[in-house]
Amino acid sequence: GAGVSQSPSNKVTEKGKDVELRCDPISGHTALYWYRQSLGQGLEFLIYFQGNSAPDKSGLPSDRFSAERTGGSVSTLTIQRTQQEDSAVYLCASSPQGFGTETQYFGPGTRLLVL
Amino acid sequence: DQQVKQNSPSLSVQEGRISILNCDYTNSMFDYFLWYKKYPAEGPTFLISISSIKDKNEDGRFTVFLNKSAKHLSLHIVPSQPGDSAVYFCAASAPYSGAGSYQLTFGKGTKLSVIP
Numbered sequence: 001g002a003g004v005s006q007s008p009s010n011k012v013t014e015k016g017k018d019v020e021l022r023c024d025p026i027s028g029h030t031a032l033y034w035y036r037q038s039l040g041q042g043l044e045f046l047i048y049f050q051g052n053s054a055p056d057k058s059g060l061p062s063d064r065f066s067a068e069r070t071g072g073s074v075s076t077l078t079i080q081r082t083q084q085e086d087s088a089v090y091l092c093a094s095s096p097q098g099f100g101t102e103t104q105y106f107g108p109g110t111r112l113l114v115l
Numbered sequence: 116d117q118q119v120k121q122n123s124p125s126l127s128v129q130e131g132r133i134s135i136l137n138c139d140y141t142n143s144m145f146d147y148f149l150w151y152k153k154y155p156a157e158g159p160t161f162l163i164s165i166s167s168i169k170d171k172n173e174d175g176r177f178t179v180f181l182n183k184s185a186k187h188l189s190l191h192i193v194p195s196q197p198g199d200s201a202v203y204f205c206a207a208s209a210p211y212s213g214a215g216s217y218q219l220t221f222g223k224g225t226k227l228s229v230i231p
Contacts, residue, residue: 100210106158
């Protein structure tokens with residue numbers, strides 16, 4: 001079946017502009033995660049959605065970052081007033097129920113470059 | 116501070132030989148460990164995992180060893196094949212401890228090159 005998809009695959013923007021990144025999880029997966037990978041770094045947890053529960057936003061680096069998940073499926077990560085340090089690959093993952101031992105299935109990522 | 120460390124950014128191995136990728140962690144709450152493999156322009160894909168009640172888990176050519184006292188794990192690939200060339204990420208979580216149990220904490224990755 002279809003895996004996790006993300007769009008756009010690449011995004012170049014100017015400092016100060018807002019960007020929206022989209023994630024389509026695997027159908028039926030109730031848990032959705034956002035990570036980012038800055039150059040030379042490992043993946044950094046940003047936010048977690050599980051079903052109708054309140055999301056865990058503990059990894060968001062600043063209040064310029066927000067995310068929502070509509071209808072328990074598609075998720076959008078929004079970065080307002082982008083800064084150059086926001087340049088990174090933003091990865092979305094999903095898993096069936098959000099249990100800690102479940103495999104997280106990753107999308108190909110969105111490469112964001114802030115000029 | 117980095118809670119999961121992969122101190123070798125790269126590793127080159129001859130085809131057919133053993134590849135050993137190492138990972139160290141500092142958070143004693145971690146009780147579940149995973150290896151992910153990543154090709155360029157693709158997302159990471161799950162490779163193998165191990166829980167803290169085991170010290171070894173094997174899946175075909177891939178074996179993960181866990182040394183809890185040393186807070187160290189390693190991934191062995193034998194025999195190594197050119198298709199194994201990728202970046203390997205070590206990750207850890209605390210699924211048995213409750214809060215934030217789903218969060219994966221990743222190392223920076225090791226780029227493996229298998230030379231034909």
